Amino acid sequence: MVEPPIIEVRDLTISYDGQPALRDIALDIHRHEIFGIIGPANSGKTSFLRALNRMDGFNPGMEVRGSIRLNGKDINDWRNVYALRSRIGVVLPLPVGLPMTVYDNVAFSPRLRGIRKRAELDEVVERCLTRAALWDEVKDRLDSLGSLLSGGQQQRLTIARALSQEPELLLLDEFSIAVDPVTTMRIEDVLRELRSELTIVLVTNLVQQARRLADRTAFFLMGEMVDIGITEDLFEGKVRDERTTGYIEGRFG
């Protein structure tokens, strides 16, 4: 790959109140790829995502050591953590419709960037809701509360909100937990299209979802990165560690 990676992680160790959750992770994430992370519960997947966005600042017990570079620059050297976070979209397992209208949910981040013109905001809202496969369902009730949509709709609203940040990196943490299978498939189609514009890190419990979406996949187990490689290779048995095949085939986990 000629282009330098968007994310370079070295010696990353994360602990909560002294209890290590993730140890000595080193990996690169390439621009315009979907990078999957699979692994059983408590293997450190979510901690990894939280560290990328410096979400450790929300949680006093969480300690991150090592280096994470975004576009070659250590994320701790960003003069302004808010500017860093605004360039990274996050979608968490449980949807969070903010207690404001559907429109305001999606216009929140553009407004933070200083966009005030109604026409411009209208355009962003429609584009992001369309991309998140939600526009057709909500275009007639943009003024109703985002928190009153169904779970699956709220999750797509969360995705639309993340896209409204115009992020270069999109972090998805088990986004399909609260979403029905049909909608999940629609969102997966959207993610495939988005790959041309941004880079996606996809944490998932669903091994097959990683296979459908991810270009490369890492397997985390009990706080260690056991395996990393081209997704198809892992699924065809070209693994560094037998435990990867064991997990993929559902023999443990």
Add this chain to the structure above:
Amino acid sequence: MFTATTLNRRSQRAQGVARAVFFLMTVTLVIPVLIIAGTLVVKGGPAISWEFLFSAPRDGMTAGGIFPALVGTVWLVAVALLASVPVGVAAALYLSEYAPDNLLTRTINLAIINLAGVPSIVHALFGVGAFVLFFNIGASILAASLTLAVMTLPVVIVATRESLQAVPQAFREACWNMGATRWQTIRKVVLPNSISGILTGVILEVSRTAGETAPIMFTGAAAFVAFLPNSVLDQTMAMSYHLYYIATQQTGVPEEIPFGVALVLISIVLLMNAISIGFRVYLRGLKKW
């Protein structure tokens, strides 16, 4: 076919007894309230008239009305609110939204709880020492209101903090993840969704402030002032102190007058509480999650 065993019947009987005991205790609770309210209405009711509400006391407070005391109480409550609400809400915002969870924060929280437990007479003496003498404000509405403000600050802080903390943390994290600062998050998400609880706390503070006697006795309330207050540096009559005075310090006051004063005072407090409850119900209907 199912038949009740002895054990079934016994547990059912125990359940009936428990229910009856709890019901009786609840009724016991209501009785004093009914007696107090009934006595006040029966004995104080005849005293209530437009003249009683809107004229000054006459003949050594054995006749006339309570107008200066009503106006004085409004002044005391208003100035106390102006002093305590900005400080209390700001402190609660800091404690809930900014402060790290460390020894200092926990000490401050403990201090606030203890401040709420300080007897009002101690606040009164503090008010005399601090506002009347040290800051040399003199016995005045300002000194009395500041004393009331210090006393009711914990109520405002605790009510505000609780309504802030009722806003789900997930909302805050969603905003932070989009790059919003803490202040942007507070302004756009936290405050709009906690303002109902904050206002409820403020109204409850009003009703408590209106009824307090000890904190204003030495700091600004007067037994009799012939004129209405012109500024916060005047002394004033107040409902609670007026009631104390005519009930214990003055002879020859017809019985219905103190009962009438008490009836008006308790009506103000109940009205405030009713507004507070109505407000909460109304705003809960608007709640957005």
